[in-house]
Amino acid sequence: MPLVKAxxxxxxxxxxxxxxxxxxxxxxxxxxxxxxxxxxxxFYLDSGDFNGATFVTINGKLFTIREAKKxxxxxxxxxxxxxxxxxx
Amino acid sequence: MPxxxxxxxxxxxxxxxxxxxxxxxxxxxxxxxxxxxxKAKYLEDMKFEGMLHARVVGSKVPHGIIRRIxxxxxxxxxxxxDFITSKDVPGENLIGYIPEMPVLATDRVRYYAEPIVLVxxxxxxxxxxxxxxxxxxxxxxxxxxxxLQSFQTRVTxxxxxxxxxxxxxxxxxxxxxxxxxxxxxxxxxGEYKIAPRDHGYIERESAIGIPExxxxxxxxxxxxxxxxxxxxxARVLSIPTDLVRIVQPFIGGSFGGKxxxxxxxxxxxxLATHKLKRPILLHYSREESLExxxxxxxxxxxxxxxxxxxGDLLAAKVKVIIDSGAYATRSPSVLWxxxxxxxxxxxxxxxxxxxxxxxxxxxxxxxxxxxxxxxAAFAAESQMDALASKLGMSPLELRLxxxxxxxxxxxxxxxxxxxxxxxxxxxxxxxSADWSGKRQLNAGQESSVRRxxxxxxxxxxxxxxxxxxxxxxxKIVDWSSANVIVGEDAKVTIQTGIVEMGQGTxxxxxxxxxxxxxxPVNMISVRTGSSVxxxxxxxxxxxxxTHGGLAVAKACRDLKAIVLRIGAEQLDCDVxxxxxxxxxxxxxxxxxxxxxxxxxSIAHKKEMPLNISARVExxxxxxxxxxxxxxxxxxxxxxxxxAEVQVDTLTGEVKATKLWxxxxxxxxxNPAIAEDQVIGGTIFGLGTALxxxxxxxxxxxxxxxxxxxxxxxxxADVPEIANPLFIEDVSKYGVYGAKGIGEVIPSSxxxxxxxxIYNATGVQMTELPITKERVWRMLKYGTTATxxxxxxxxxxxxxx
Numbered sequence: 001m002p003l004v005k006a007x008x009x010x011x012x013x014x015x016x017x018x019x020x021x022x023x024x025x026x027x028x029x030x031x032x033x034x035x036x037x038x039x040x041x042x043f044y045l046d047s048g049d050f051n052g053a054t055f056v057t058i059n060g061k062l063f064t065i066r067e068a069k070k071x072x073x074x075x076x077x078x079x080x081x082x083x084x085x086x087x088x
Numbered sequence: 089m090p091x092x093x094x095x096x097x098x099x100x101x102x103x104x105x106x107x108x109x110x111x112x113x114x115x116x117x118x119x120x121x122x123x124x125x126x127k128a129k130y131l132e133d134m135k136f137e138g139m140l141h142a143r144v145v146g147s148k149v150p151h152g153i154i155r156r157i158x159x160x161x162x163x164x165x166x167x168x169x170d171f172i173t174s175k176d177v178p179g180e181n182l183i184g185y186i187p188e189m190p191v192l193a194t195d196r197v198r199y200y201a202e203p204i205v206l207v208x209x210x211x212x213x214x215x216x217x218x219x220x221x222x223x224x225x226x227x228x229x230x231x232x233x234x235x236l237q238s239f240q241t242r243v244t245x246x247x248x249x250x251x252x253x254x255x256x257x258x259x260x261x262x263x264x265x266x267x268x269x270x271x272x273x274x275x276x277x278g279e280y281k282i283a284p285r286d287h288g289y290i291e292r293e294s295a296i297g298i299p300e301x302x303x304x305x306x307x308x309x310x311x312x313x314x315x316x317x318x319x320x321x322a323r324v325l326s327i328p329t330d331l332v333r334i335v336q337p338f339i340g341g342s343f344g345g346k347x348x349x350x351x352x353x354x355x356x357x358x359l360a361t362h363k364l365k366r367p368i369l370l371h372y373s374r375e376e377s378l379e380x381x382x383x384x385x386x387x388x389x390x391x392x393x394x395x396x397x398x399g400d401l402l403a404a405k406v407k408v409i410i411d412s413g414a415y416a417t418r419s420p421s422v423l424w425x426x427x428x429x430x431x432x433x434x435x436x437x438x439x440x441x442x443x444x445x446x447x448x449x450x451x452x453x454x455x456x457x458x459x460x461x462x463x464a465a466f467a468a469e470s471q472m473d474a475l476a477s478k479l480g481m482s483p484l485e486l487r488l489x490x491x492x493x494x495x496x497x498x499x500x501x502x503x504x505x506x507x508x509x510x511x512x513x514x515x516x517x518x519x520s521a522d523w524s525g526k527r528q529l530n531a532g533q534e535s536s537v538r539r540x541x542x543x544x545x546x547x548x549x550x551x552x553x554x555x556x557x558x559x560x561x562x563k564i565v566d567w568s569s570a571n572v573i574v575g576e577d578a579k580v581t582i583q584t585g586i587v588e589m590g591q592g593t594x595x596x597x598x599x600x601x602x603x604x605x606x607x608p609v610n611m612i613s614v615r616t617g618s619s620v621x622x623x624x625x626x627x628x629x630x631x632x633x634t635h636g637g638l639a640v641a642k643a644c645r646d647l648k649a650i651v652l653r654i655g656a657e658q659l660d661c662d663v664x665x666x667x668x669x670x671x672x673x674x675x676x677x678x679x680x681x682x683x684x685x686x687x688x689s690i691a692h693k694k695e696m697p698l699n700i701s702a703r704v705e706x707x708x709x710x711x712x713x714x715x716x717x718x719x720x721x722x723x724x725x726x727x728x729x730x731a732e733v734q735v736d737t738l739t740g741e742v743k744a745t746k747l748w749x750x751x752x753x754x755x756x757x758n759p760a761i762a763e764d765q766v767i768g769g770t771i772f773g774l775g776t777a778l779x780x781x782x783x784x785x786x787x788x789x790x791x792x793x794x795x796x797x798x799x800x801x802x803x804a805d806v807p808e809i810a811n812p813l814f815i816e817d818v819s820k821y822g823v824y825g826a827k828g829i830g831e832v833i834p835s836s837x838x839x840x841x842x843x844x845i846y847n848a849t850g851v852q853m854t855e856l857p858i859t860k861e862r863v864w865r866m867l868k869y870g871t872t873a874t875x876x877x878x879x880x881x882x883x884x885x886x887x888x
Binding site for chain 2: 059
């Protein structure tokens with residue numbers, strides 16, 4: 001599987017991982033495993049659907065999780081996951 | 089004594105100001121003496137031995153592919169030391185709140201002036217000369233400056249992998265707006281345009297990078313979120329986060345702008361410093377600043393409102409398009425706030441909204457005081473005036489009939505559970521401005537110069553919209569962190585990541601500590617804005633005092649408990665029988681006392697910890713992003729302004745003659761600072777209403793890139809402003825019941841002025857700013873549209 005660098009842009013117990021991941025879903029699973037359930041709400045709604053308020057960037061290209069999950073990751077990809085709704 | 093219990097158990101709100109020791113008092117700003125004696129050092133005042141000077145070379149085309157960078161002539165300039173390009177980025181060349189934007193462009197540029205090269209030289213003059221001799225060959229691509237064109241096309245794509253130019257979309261779906269609109273007694277439609285604005289801060293953007301022995305870097309820069317800046321820099325340099333230190337100097341104004349630009353300049357200067365291992369200053373000229381720094385949102389809003397024949401609001405159907413510029417970064421958050429506040433501070437049971445952020449080849453949208461709230465307020469309030477007119481009601485009466493009260497259901501379906509008192513605010517404001525009398529006087533005017541009086545209301549959600557995951561509880565929270573430390577000299581130091589930009593938060597935080605500890609403010613120092621202090625989220629969203637103060641309060645409460653225990657032991661009584669007042673710990677029964685200094689001295693001798701860290705988490709309710717419903721913000725501040733204007737119907741010239749501002753923003757911790765905020769915010773809103781507009785030419789370049797062409801209000805433009813009216817509708821979510829003030833007030837000014845113009849002339853303005861040309865066109869043709877693209881010469885001529 002490709003080796004990627006992934007960062008969370010909100011406070012969590014671990015904000016940065018280098019991991020093997022085929023898709024963004026592998027990245028999300030890894031963060032939930034490492035950071036615990038506290039970050040799950042960022043990725044999933046209680047209904048189990050993806051949280052539309054979370055964005056993904058892959059090498060600086062902006063996607064929703066739903067769009068990004070279809071994109072195969074490649075070696076050296078830089079992934080960010082963060083909240084669209086922040087600040088003000 | 090009336091009390092409002094907070095859900096945060098350690099906070100007890102008392103609404104009787106006399107009961108306070110320090111909160112609610114006019115304490116002078118704690119940095120005032122430093123500022124007036126020039127002891128306060130701003131970034132431009134700082135010099136470091138061997139410091140070099142950097143300058144950015146930007147793109148001269150708005151959209152294109154970088155083919156070649158020729159540095160040969162620039163290298164010949166004496167004094168030029170080196171050049172930094174994207175090839176020098178050791179880490180990730182992506183920055184911003186949404187990391188989509190390169191520190192320095194790699195292969196493609198998406199807006200005019202986008203940074204490509206940094207020239208580093210011994211002195212600023214050599215850096216300028218060197219930058220003028222850098223030649224960059226860019227193959228132009230088709231460009232888009234019109235957000236509607238960008239919204240529709242699938243041919244020209246600014247981020248080609250996206251498949252469209254829509255950066256983000258969202259919706260709110262509450263009730264059944266469509267059906268209600270079909271059946272409603274009264275329906276009004278409007279289309280509104282809001283121009284992009286510049287922050288207009290006096291101090292331009294700067295950053296100094298200093299290399300450290302440990303391989304890290306210290307960056308001194310103006311910013312609003314030191315830990316986010318720190319993480320951006322660390323990723324760019326590919327070094328551990330703790331090797332990056334962000335230090336805040338005194339800041340000469342921000343209004344949201346340095347929130348985004350702090351990240352950009354810190355990353356750029358850190359990159360150069362990391363490579364050259366020398367202190368480096370990067371400082372934008374005014375022209376660079378105006379053309380390159382982030383702008384407020386510009387927006388197009390289509391709005392349909394429905395009401396019953398009696399004047400009850402029934403439904404709103406809205407489409408919002410925000411022009412993001414070249415990178416999304418903050419625009420989705422701006423859109424979200426615009427959406428969450430789109431129906432104004434009124435109860436509207438059925439809401440359907442679709443919102444879009446659209447890329448264009450222009451400088452990107454960033455944080456800006458009001459953060460989309462001004463856009464929402466102008467559209468919502470204009471609809472209220474149009475409805476009132478159609479219903480034959482007074483605009484004030486319609487507003488009061490539908491105003492949010494405690495228990496109301498707001499735009500996103502959120503039940504307002506905080507104590508709000510906006511109804512009383514509006515009623516008292518109307519009385520103080522003699523609303524009814526003046527409306528009567530204005531009826532039936534026939535002269536060419538007419539008077540009008542109007543009202544505008546706004547509301548502003550306090551705190552970060554979505555919240556953050558709790559570290560411990562698996563919940564979504566808003567939060568803050570702080571340290572409180574007592575030194576050997578018995579003085580108290582507060583440390584927190586909140587940033588002081590001139591708004592007075594440090595003083596208010598000192599007052600919170602003073603109140604709890606019973607110490608005078610001069611015993612308290614406040615250290616803020618650095619990444620070495622506890623992370624506490626950004627100083628944005630009007631949360632600096634309200635939420636930033638919560639952790640300070642908690643740490644002080646914990647500290648107080650320790651000192652009271654010492655006092656009880658020394659005074660030989662139970663801890664319940666001691667109190668802390670005016671620097672003393674007193675036995676309330678025997679009246680025996682010991683000083684704060686004695687208690688602290690005993691604690692230090694016993695090696696008791698007087699270094700307290702606190703983190704406060706405020707639990708959030710659910711929000712469903714799929715339907716855009718749920719708790720949008722913890723609580724809201726409210727503002728209303730009554731404006732009186734004079735309109736020359738022959739020339740279209742509008743003169744605001746008097747403004748009456750009012751705010752319901754919870755407990756006022758420092759009335760003098762609050763009044764400053766309201767007066768400043770009123771003038772800020774006046775600029776938005778009547779003159780401020782960043783104009784772009786057909787190349788997407790800022791056409792009015794100086795303060796002689798980008799107009800800000802001067803004192804000559806400022807009308808009489810009545811003493812601000814404050815209604816203290818204390819909040820259970822903010823420290824001592826405080827809510828934010830700074831952002832809510834500017835949003836009520838443009839609709840108030842527009843409403844007054846409507847009263848004076850009978851025509852309703854639909855675009856901001858309300859320039860005299862637009863008023864004249866509206867009076868003459870019933871539209872402000874010119875039907876032409878704004879060209880550079882016309883843009884500039886329109887400025888004066």
